[in-house]
Amino acid sequence: IYDMDPIPAFAFLLGMHAVVATTGDITSVLFGIPGEATTVATILDGHPMAQRGEAGRALGAVLFSSLVGAIIGAAVLALSVPVMRPLVLAFGPPEFLMLTVLGLTFIVALSSGNMLKGFLMALLGFVASMVGLDPFAGRPRFTFGQLYLWDGLSIVPVVIGLFAVAETLQLMTTRTSIARTIGAAPITRVVEGVFDTFRHWWLTLRCSLIGVFIGIIPGMGGATAQFIAYAHAQQTSKHPEEFGRGSIEGVLAAGSVNNSKEGGSIIPTVAFGVPGSTSTAILLGAFLILGLVPGPDMLTKHLSVTFSMVWVIVLSNIVAVALSFVLLKQLVKLTFVKGTWLVPFLLLLVSIGAFTTHNDLLDIVVMLVFGAVGWAALRWDWPRAPFLLAFVLGHTAERYLFLSHQLYEWAWLGRPAVLALIALSLGGLVYSLKRRRYSAEAAPPGAAGVAA
Numbered sequence: 297i298y299d300m301d302p303i304p305a306f307a308f309l310l311g312m313h314a315v316v317a318t319t320g321d322i323t324s325v326l327f328g329i330p331g332e333a334t335t336v337a338t339i340l341d342g343h344p345m346a347q348r349g350e351a352g353r354a355l356g357a358v359l360f361s362s363l364v365g366a367i368i369g370a371a372v373l374a375l376s377v378p379v380m381r382p383l384v385l386a387f388g389p390p391e392f393l394m395l396t397v398l399g400l401t402f403i404v405a406l407s408s409g410n411m412l413k414g415f416l417m418a419l420l421g422f423v424a425s426m427v428g429l430d431p432f433a434g435r436p437r438f439t440f441g442q443l444y445l446w447d448g449l450s451i452v453p454v455v456i457g458l459f460a461v462a463e464t465l466q467l468m469t470t471r472t473s474i475a476r477t478i479g480a481a482p483i484t485r486v487v488e489g490v491f492d493t494f495r496h497w498w499l500t501l502r503c504s505l506i507g508v509f510i511g512i513i514p515g516m517g518g519a520t521a522q523f524i525a526y527a528h529a530q531q532t533s534k535h536p537e538e539f540g541r542g543s544i545e546g547v548l549a550a551g552s553v554n555n556s557k558e559g560g561s562i563i564p565t566v567a568f569g570v571p572g573s574t575s576t577a578i579l580l581g582a583f584l585i586l587g588l589v590p591g592p593d594m595l596t597k598h599l600s601v602t603f604s605m606v607w608v609i610v611l612s613n614i615v616a617v618a619l620s621f622v623l624l625k626q627l628v629k630l631t632f633v634k635g636t637w638l639v640p641f642l643l644l645l646v647s648i649g650a651f652t653t654h655n656d657l658l659d660i661v662v663m664l665v666f667g668a669v670g671w672a673a674l675r676w677d678w679p680r681a682p683f684l685l686a687f688v689l690g691h692t693a694e695r696y697l698f699l700s701h702q703l704y705e706w707a708w709l710g711r712p713a714v715l716a717l718i719a720l721s722l723g724g725l726v727y728s729l730k731r732r733r734y735s736a737e738a739a740p741p742g743a744a745g746v747a748a
Contacts, residue, residue: 302586303604309582310558310608315616317554318362322620325354325547326630327642328463329649330455335554337522339459340681341539341546348542355624356489357544358551359617361500364493365552366613368504369511369559370606376563387513390708393696394717395513396689398524401721414682417673421683424449425690432698444658451688453650453663458684460646461667462674467635467642486624492544499529499545500552507553511560520692523685525553540679555613559606566594566602 297305320335325342338358345354427438428448439445493500503525510521529549530539539546565576565583567590583590594602630638650663673680700708708714 297582297585300586302588302598302601305582305586306579306601306605307608309579310605311612313579314366314555314558314609314612317558318359318366318613318616319620321358321362321551321554322355322627325351325358326627327460327638329460329642329646335522335550336455336459336684337526337550337553337681338547339463340526340550341541341543342550343463344540344542345544345547350485350542352624353485353489353492353544354547355620355627356486357492357547358489359620360490360493361548361551362554363613363617364500365504365507366555366558366609368501368552369508369556370609371559372505372508372556373559373562373609374603374606387713388708389696389699389703390711391713391717392513393693393700394714394721396693396696398717398721401725413678417679418682418686421686422690424454424683425687426694431695442658444656447654448691449662449687450653450659452653453659454666454687455684456646456650457663457666457668458670458673458680460642460649461663462670462680464639464642464646465667465671466674468639486621489544493548496545496548499532500548502532503529503549503552504556507556508560510553511557512563520685520688521553521557522550523681523688525549526681540681555609558609562605566590566605 297308300308317335320330321338321342323329324335324338325346328339328343330336330339342354342358345351423438425448427445429435429446430437436446506525506528507521510524526539526546526549529545530536533539533543533545535543535545561576562579565580580590588594588598588601646663647660650659651657653659669683670680672678673683704711
């Protein structure tokens with residue numbers, strides 16, 4: 297981009313980045329392998345739908361909801377850039393901490409079936425997030441004398457092992473195709489998936505706005521946004537028991553967040569130079585290379601550059617979704633290929649994905665360890681989502697807790713925004729518990745035994 301003008305330069309960078317989550321959902325649905333770390337939540341319901349022979353419907357829903365989310369995210373970016381700076385600046389470490397806690401309370405919603413199992417998996421996720429150097433004391437934790445672990449566990453080999461390797465091992469042991477409903481037509485329900493986005497338009501809109509809001513918060517990340525939106529969809533669904541087993545609402549919730557968060561993460565980057573994500577940190581580097589200073593100038597002198605980002609997000613997603621729909625027929629056929637033919641290719645693919653994290657063979661070891669954990673969770677019906685959510689949010693919670701205590705000691709607990717977020721977290725927890733109790737009381741005799 298050194299010799300480019302600003303608008304083509306941002307079209308080049310943002311156009312590539314804005315679509316990776318969209319296309320990453322394709323492998324999440326078809327193989328249970330996240331194409332991106334930010335497309336993990338799509339696996340929870342998208343892959344079970346593929347196993348039922350409904351891969352076409354799942355892909356239609358997730359691709360179209362991603363496009364809708366991108367348009368909503370771009371619209372919010374266009375409307376709110378002038379007014380978002382004072383709002384973001386009003387949030388300090390205590391508020392960011394409580395937003396993280398709010399996300400962690402959704403673990404209850406993700407622990408469908410057995411709350412104790414969900415809590416234990418979340419606890420294991422917290423422990424895994426603490427591996428590495430203590431960021432404040434500088435002492436190694438849970439490293440067992442291994443220098444490799446000083447940097448902590450990377451999310452890529454952990455996610456690949458927990459989901460991709462586990463699903464591949466499951467496919468190998470069952471010796472069937474991914475789409476176990478052999479007689480189902482592979483591509484006939486794509487249009488139905490598109491119409492599902494319209495049928496559940498209110499859910500798609502809400503989850504898109506959640507993605508925008510989480511994207512605005514620096515450091516929260518796309519995976520966090522997906523799981524918060526997914527948990528919200530489960531809590532507000534009339535059929536929460538279907539989540540994790542192939543719920544179209546779960547697919548729509550995860551898909552709509554994918555690209556709406558990009559519009560949100562650009563807001564703090566443009567407004568005052570604080571990148572909302574790793575990708576926007578690269579974008580911030582592009583600002584500096586091209587001689588642009590984030591801040592008031594981006595809202596006045598370089599306003600055309602700012603609004604060009606809006607159009608790039610929209611147009612790049614339209615192109616990506618259109619191409620994906622054209623190729624779907626061939627892609628969905630892969631789910632009907634016998635599993636024993638796919639397993640060697642999939643294991644090679646995931647091994648390369650894990651290795652390229654640090655170009656270290658120990659990344660593959662981490663992948664295999666968490667592959668065993670994921671397979672055991674599948675085998676004995678333990679939820680994997682609480683582990684992953686706690687692993688993703690663990691670093692954030694620890695960092696903001698330290699900063700809050702250093703700056704305000706315990707006085708930060710009395711801040712109005714913190715009290716409001718605490719009340720919201722407790723309200724969500726109580727609502728989940730009451731809803732679970734009501735569902736148990738309303739279940740027909742014998743259902744509890746089956747669920748157990």
